[in-house]
Amino acid sequence: MTLENIAQTLFIVATAVYAASMASYLFYLFKQQEDFQNYGFFLTAIGAGFHFIGVCLTTIVMGTLPAYNLQQTLYIAALALAATFIVLNQKFNLKVLGLFASPIIVITMIAAIMAPDTPPVKASYLNGLFSISHIWLISHIVLIFTGEAALALACGAGILYLIQERAIKEKKRGFFYKRLPSLALLDNTSYTSVITGFTMLTAGLIMGLVYAKIVWGRFWGWDPKEIWSAVTWLIYAALLHGRLTSGWRGRKSAIMTIIGFAVLVFTLFGVNILIGGHHQPFTK
Numbered sequence: 001m002t003l004e005n006i007a008q009t010l011f012i013v014a015t016a017v018y019a020a021s022m023a024s025y026l027f028y029l030f031k032q033q034e035d036f037q038n039y040g041f042f043l044t045a046i047g048a049g050f051h052f053i054g055v056c057l058t059t060i061v062m063g064t065l066p067a068y069n070l071q072q073t074l075y076i077a078a079l080a081l082a083a084t085f086i087v088l089n090q091k092f093n094l095k096v097l098g099l100f101a102s103p104i105i106v107i108t109m110i111a112a113i114m115a116p117d118t119p120p121v122k123a124s125y126l127n128g129l130f131s132i133s134h135i136w137l138i139s140h141i142v143l144i145f146t147g148e149a150a151l152a153l154a155c156g157a158g159i160l161y162l163i164q165e166r167a168i169k170e171k172k173r174g175f176f177y178k179r180l181p182s183l184a185l186l187d188n189t190s191y192t193s194v195i196t197g198f199t200m201l202t203a204g205l206i207m208g209l210v211y212a213k214i215v216w217g218r219f220w221g222w223d224p225k226e227i228w229s230a231v232t233w234l235i236y237a238a239l240l241h242g243r244l245t246s247g248w249r250g251r252k253s254a255i256m257t258i259i260g261f262a263v264l265v266f267t268l269f270g271v272n273i274l275i276g277g278h279h280q281p282f283t284k
Contacts (some may be wrong), residue, residue, distance in 0.1 A: 003057045010054035011075060013108040017047035017080070022102035029099060029179055040098050041089060044105075048082040050282045051109075055079055065138050067145075069119070074112035076145055077268075078105050084149035088196065094189050096181050100156025134227035136214060140207035147200030148264055151236065154193035158254035161186040165251060187249055190257055198236045205229060225273040228267040 024040035027033075050169060051133040053074065058066040085101040088094050160180055167177040180186070208229075210220045239256045242248030248256065 003061050007054040007057040007061070010057070011109065011113065012052045014047045014050035015106065015113065016041050017050060018078075018102065018106045018109060020049060020279060021098075022106050025098045025102045032179060037098065038094055040102060041086075041095070044098065044102065045086055047080065047105075048086060049161065051075070051079045056106045064134070065141055067141050069117070071112050071115040071117050074108050074115060076141070077148070078108040078112065079242065080145035080149040081105050081108070081152055084146055084196075085153060088150065088153065088193065091106055092189070092192050094153070094157075094192070096160060096186070096189065097153050097156055097193075100160065101153060103154065104156075117282060136207055136211040140204050140211055143200050143204030143207060147202075147204055147205075148268065150193050150197030151198060151257075151261055151264055152197075153189045154197060154257045157186050157190035157193060158257035161190065161254040162251065162282075165254075183250065187253065190253060191243065191249075194239060194257060198233075198240060201236070205233060224271050225267070228263070228271050232260065232264050232267050235263055 015058060021040045021043035021144060024036050028036035028040060055066060058072070058075075062068075065076070067076045082105050085094075085097055089097065161183060162207060163176050164180040164183055164186060167174055167180070168183070170177075212221065213219045235256070239248065239253065239260060242256070
């Protein structure tokens, strides 16, 4: 059995474990027993372990971080989401985000497994794992995906905020009112995730600009991906500015996190598929 086959097997095992984690979080939502939430987090960590080993084996096979076709991009995105959720949950006790993170991870992993395993893009500027330019590239990829994962969690908190807000306004307190945390906690969770994601995204974009200068001799080339990345950055910058200066909290902030994430997803996948640019080969 080759390392590549072992990696694919590990991805399938990780998906099964992630699915069990999702089931645990769903049981927690319905039963409100803390044990189910603990099981869900534990299974997410186990799944991420298998997932990480699979990515490491693929890295050994390719000689670089595997993010050069659609399947690989989805695997990296799912791992970034799982790892970011684990870290934020441990640091800030954001357990509620497991209700959002676990199904997104499972969906992304299934999409990756079903995606065609097309030959990764080959270009001279991707050679040299330990070259200075390649280190900038890997840093760019890791920071961007980590930032996007945190912003995905912010979107999840925003969605849960809107659901809980509606439940509170209803005369008969329904299913979600007793099962979701307070609006204040959801708002703070979203804000923490946005701060984390925006910081990582900013650092990743800076790394990308430096990498572009090294490889193509310019920081900015008006590529569609660059333009939409700037648009995404400005949306989150406006959200943070609004929170700090104009009191954008609660419902307005939740809606902005959802809009921002929709634009982010379009920037990550839609631009490559619908518009093109030099990032397009990486999502085929």
